[in-house]
Amino acid sequence: MRNISEKKRVVIKLGTSTLAHKTGKLNIRRMTNLVRVISDLHNAGREIIMVSSGAVGLGAGKLGLPEKPKQTNIKQAVAAIGQCELMHVYDDMFAKYSVTVAQILLTKAIIDNQSHCANFKTAVETLVGMGVIPIVNENDTIAIDELELEIGENDSLSALVAELSGADLLLILSDIDGLYTDDPRTNPDAEPIHVVEEITPEIERVAGGAGTSLGTGGMSTKINAAKIATEAGIDMVIMNGKDPEKLYDLFEDAEIGTIFKAKKLSN
Numbered sequence: 001m002r003n004i005s006e007k008k009r010v011v012i013k014l015g016t017s018t019l020a021h022k023t024g025k026l027n028i029r030r031m032t033n034l035v036r037v038i039s040d041l042h043n044a045g046r047e048i049i050m051v052s053s054g055a056v057g058l059g060a061g062k063l064g065l066p067e068k069p070k071q072t073n074i075k076q077a078v079a080a081i082g083q084c085e086l087m088h089v090y091d092d093m094f095a096k097y098s099v100t101v102a103q104i105l106l107t108k109a110i111i112d113n114q115s116h117c118a119n120f121k122t123a124v125e126t127l128v129g130m131g132v133i134p135i136v137n138e139n140d141t142i143a144i145d146e147l148e149l150e151i152g153e154n155d156s157l158s159a160l161v162a163e164l165s166g167a168d169l170l171l172i173l174s175d176i177d178g179l180y181t182d183d184p185r186t187n188p189d190a191e192p193i194h195v196v197e198e199i200t201p202e203i204e205r206v207a208g209g210a211g212t213s214l215g216t217g218g219m220s221t222k223i224n225a226a227k228i229a230t231e232a233g234i235d236m237v238i239m240n241g242k243d244p245e246k247l248y249d250l251f252e253d254a255e256i257g258t259i260f261k262a263k264k265l266s267n
């Protein structure tokens with residue numbers, strides 16, 4: 001039996017493949033539906049914190065680039081353009097339901113620095129207390145891979161955010177229904193795995209694979225996120241973000257996606 005219905009503070013991670021078309025332009029129908037359902041969950045009393053990708057993807061889409069830029073300074077610029085677009089869209093869409101959102105941008109250095117990290121926690125707590133939905137992303141304009149300043153993908157970032165914000169559920173919305181015994185895009189016999197009690201080497205093996213042309217994460221980064229979350233005592237669910245109405249079913253404990261069960265913490 002799942003106990004998702006009891007979860008109060010939920011981090012919801014949206015990947016670029018969920019919120020944008022392959023062109024990098026916004027998936028308006030998907031986003032409209034997602035924002036409506038998330039607003040409703042929020043109105044029902046859940047404390048929602050979002051981690052949203054899309055800065056680089058939407059920036060590339062806005063500039064008409066065919067794929068994510070590889071050159072660092074261009075990526076910095078594209079992320080700055082796309083992050084602005086992303087938050088404009090969220091602000092506008094959530095306003096329809098009178099839900100206020102706020103932007104928080106993180107870097108690895110902020111998370112690694114005790115007092116900066118404490119500032120993040122305070123900000124989240126204050127915003128959630130005000131009934132606001134914080135929307136977190138990595139600060140891709142400042143976090144540079146070559147200088148090892150980058151986390152680089154939002155699956156792991158969302159798990160860190162879940163840990164730092166004291167969430168009791170991390171929900172990763174993806175373009176795949178959950179974890180399978182093999183890659184369902186190439187193997188029609190692949191079977192869904194509904195519950196992962198423990199992340200074994202076998203689970204890591206079946207989770208190999210890459211992401212999309214505009215997003216960054218694949219299933220392996222989701223397993224990394226699951227390790228961070230479950231070790232912090234937080235359940236994690238991966239489900240397909242293509243049909244936002246299914247979120248209602250998830251929160252009524254329907255068997256949707258894959259749940260990675262939290263480790264029992266000793267204290």
Ligand code: GLU
Nearest residue numbers: 053054055056153154216
């Ligand atoms: N922070 C990146 C962005 O907003 C996304 C990283 C990822 O795709 O996981 O574009």
